[in-house]
Amino acid sequence: MESHLDYHAHNNGLREVNTLFKVLFAISTMLICVASPSPFLPLFVFMLVPMLLVFLAKIPYKFYLRFISAPFLFAFITFLYMSLFFGTGELWIHLGSIGPLNLAIYGDGIQLGFLVFSRMLGAFSCLVFLAFTTPMTELFSMMHTIRIPAIMVELAMLMYRFIFLFLDEAGKMHHAQKTRLGYSDWRSCLRCGGMLAGNLFIRTWFQGEKLHIAMESRGYNGNLKTMKKIKYPGSLSIILLISFEILLLAGIYMTMNIQII
Amino acid sequence: MNVIETREITYQYPDGTLALKNVNFRASKGMMVALLGPNGAGKSTLFLHFNGILRPTSGEVRVEDRPLGYKKEDLMKVRQKVGIVFQNPDDQLFAPTVMEDVAFGPLNMGLDLEEVEKRVKDALGKVGMAGYEKKPPHHLSGGQKKRVAIAGILAMQPEIMVLDEPTSGLDPKGASQILRILYQLNQEGMSIVISTHDVDLVPLYASQVYIINEGSIIKEGTPHEVFSDVKTIRSANLRLPRIAHLMEILEKEDSLPFDKPYPLTIGEARRKILESFKD
Numbered sequence: 001m002e003s004h005l006d007y008h009a010h011n012n013g014l015r016e017v018n019t020l021f022k023v024l025f026a027i028s029t030m031l032i033c034v035a036s037p038s039p040f041l042p043l044f045v046f047m048l049v050p051m052l053l054v055f056l057a058k059i060p061y062k063f064y065l066r067f068i069s070a071p072f073l074f075a076f077i078t079f080l081y082m083s084l085f086f087g088t089g090e091l092w093i094h095l096g097s098i099g100p101l102n103l104a105i106y107g108d109g110i111q112l113g114f115l116v117f118s119r120m121l122g123a124f125s126c127l128v129f130l131a132f133t134t135p136m137t138e139l140f141s142m143m144h145t146i147r148i149p150a151i152m153v154e155l156a157m158l159m160y161r162f163i164f165l166f167l168d169e170a171g172k173m174h175h176a177q178k179t180r181l182g183y184s185d186w187r188s189c190l191r192c193g194g195m196l197a198g199n200l201f202i203r204t205w206f207q208g209e210k211l212h213i214a215m216e217s218r219g220y221n222g223n224l225k226t227m228k229k230i231k232y233p234g235s236l237s238i239i240l241l242i243s244f245e246i247l248l249l250a251g252i253y254m255t256m257n258i259q260i261i
Numbered sequence: 262m263n264v265i266e267t268r269e270i271t272y273q274y275p276d277g278t279l280a281l282k283n284v285n286f287r288a289s290k291g292m293m294v295a296l297l298g299p300n301g302a303g304k305s306t307l308f309l310h311f312n313g314i315l316r317p318t319s320g321e322v323r324v325e326d327r328p329l330g331y332k333k334e335d336l337m338k339v340r341q342k343v344g345i346v347f348q349n350p351d352d353q354l355f356a357p358t359v360m361e362d363v364a365f366g367p368l369n370m371g372l373d374l375e376e377v378e379k380r381v382k383d384a385l386g387k388v389g390m391a392g393y394e395k396k397p398p399h400h401l402s403g404g405q406k407k408r409v410a411i412a413g414i415l416a417m418q419p420e421i422m423v424l425d426e427p428t429s430g431l432d433p434k435g436a437s438q439i440l441r442i443l444y445q446l447n448q449e450g451m452s453i454v455i456s457t458h459d460v461d462l463v464p465l466y467a468s469q470v471y472i473i474n475e476g477s478i479i480k481e482g483t484p485h486e487v488f489s490d491v492k493t494i495r496s497a498n499l500r501l502p503r504i505a506h507l508m509e510i511l512e513k514e515d516s517l518p519f520d521k522p523y524p525l526t527i528g529e530a531r532r533k534i535l536e537s538f539k540d
Contacts, residue, residue, distance in 0.1 A: 006399075007400075010400070020446060133358075137395075137397065141387050153323075157355075157356065161354075161356070161399075164397075182357035207352070210347070210352040211379055214347050214353040214355075215353050215365075218340065218344075218365055218369060218413065218417065219341060219366055219417070221337070221369065225365075252525035
């Protein structure tokens with residue numbers, strides 16, 4: 001329970017900070033990261049976010065590290081690939097060749113790879129910030145306010161609710177299968193996995209039908225109405241936010257011509 | 262006045278199975294009616310007729326002494342009047358927070374936000390879940406989910422609440438909390454129909470009992486009338502309340518002077534035992 005992203009989103013030090021403020025912070029910083037021509041500022045964001053999460057939001061750092069490790073690995077692989085296969089110009093290191101394949105690292109390949117690496121991590125950090133500090137439920141009402149089509153918000157809401165039922169159900173079936181010695185070798189793993197997936201599909205189907213009956217019983221007529229009420233952040237926090245983003249942009253401007261090698 | 266009445270309704274599933282056979286059921290205003298029956302007897306199917314989700318193959322459903330209409334506007338009205346709480350709260354709770362889930366019905370009724378908020382607050386207060394407004398349903402326990410599901414129906418201010426197995430799957434404390442809430446609501450004038458196979462609880466709360474088996478009502482009356490017909494009770498895969506069963510054994514096996522009607526609750530048994538000791 002406590003190692004659950006959803007748990008942290010509901011119980012963290014930044015929970016009560018205005019949602020719109022958090023969303024604006026995350027989105028604008030993310031856009032700047034993705035568009036940044038300099039690798040340093042996104043890396044700065046990548047360093048800043050864990051500080052905010054661990055010290056202000058009181059998220060356990062181990063949980064954060066575990067969470068970020070997957071995208072970090074992914075970004076790192078991207079970096080390796082790009083430095084190996086991109087770039088022309090000045091040869092930096094020649095690693096030798098395998099048959100027709102020439103393994104060489106070029107200076108601008110590294111440059112480009114590093115930029116992509118930092119953009120990915122910077123932007124992802126912004127999303128992680130949002131995911132860790134803001135419950136999905138508040139994001140839904142936010143989506144409503146910024147006029148995302150109702151049908152998409154409704155689908156997202158139902159999906160969010162059903163993820164947990166789905167996990168529950170899958171977990172129960174998994175236990176039931178293991179109790180009767182399922183998953184004992186790779187063959188039975190395949191078979192059990194297949195049965196679980198198939199059964200889950202059928203159950204979901206029935207669940208959907210039951211939900212529909214329950215919703216109809218409460219007067220559902222095709223569109224979900226939600227209680228949208230949105231609180232706007234104070235002007236001070238807006239000014240703070242804008243200054244922060246301007247500083248980021250200034251930082252980018254100053255570092256955009258620095259070469260890392 | 263009968264809030265809900267069915268006259269000779271029969272329902273046949275598309276595959277031809279006869280799920281209900283000439284069912285006559287009445288729930289009068291302010292009463293707590295229990296529908297007792299084994300699994301698969303047709304309890305849930307009958308309930309789905311009460312708010313027009315299912316339409317009887319023959320016969321008539323009446324709500325507040327008027328035939329139920331199956332036009333869209335009529336159904337909206339009926340579903341506000343007849344609130345059904347489903348057996349598994351996970352089938353019913355779908356919104357991301359407790360607040361939004363309870364608000365779902367009132368919002369569908371087209372009430373304004375202020376009124377909706379007031380009703381949500383009232384309803385959650387009545388089921389003892391005030392303070393949980395912002396929680397997502399998957400962070401609640403089974404009993405809490407059930408209470409939120411009840412609040413979701415209460416917030417629509419129905420004339421009658423219909424609950425399918427309200428205590429199934431709950432621990433004893435959770436179950437008695439639910440029953441206490443229902444008892445309280447009933448005291449305040451809410452008409453209630455519950456389906457259950459918990460025969461020990463029925464005599465405590467219900468004023469009228471129906472027994473359904475294989476799609477037919479086989480017995481109706483007060484708890485004492487129904488449970489005095491031991492043969493019918495057993496033929497429907499049900500049993501006497503434990504206390505009544507004990508009294509039956511004491512009378513038949515040990516020839517103690519406890520004759521029919523057997524007491525159904527601990528309170529009644531206590532009185533009876535004290536009386537016979539005095540003699």
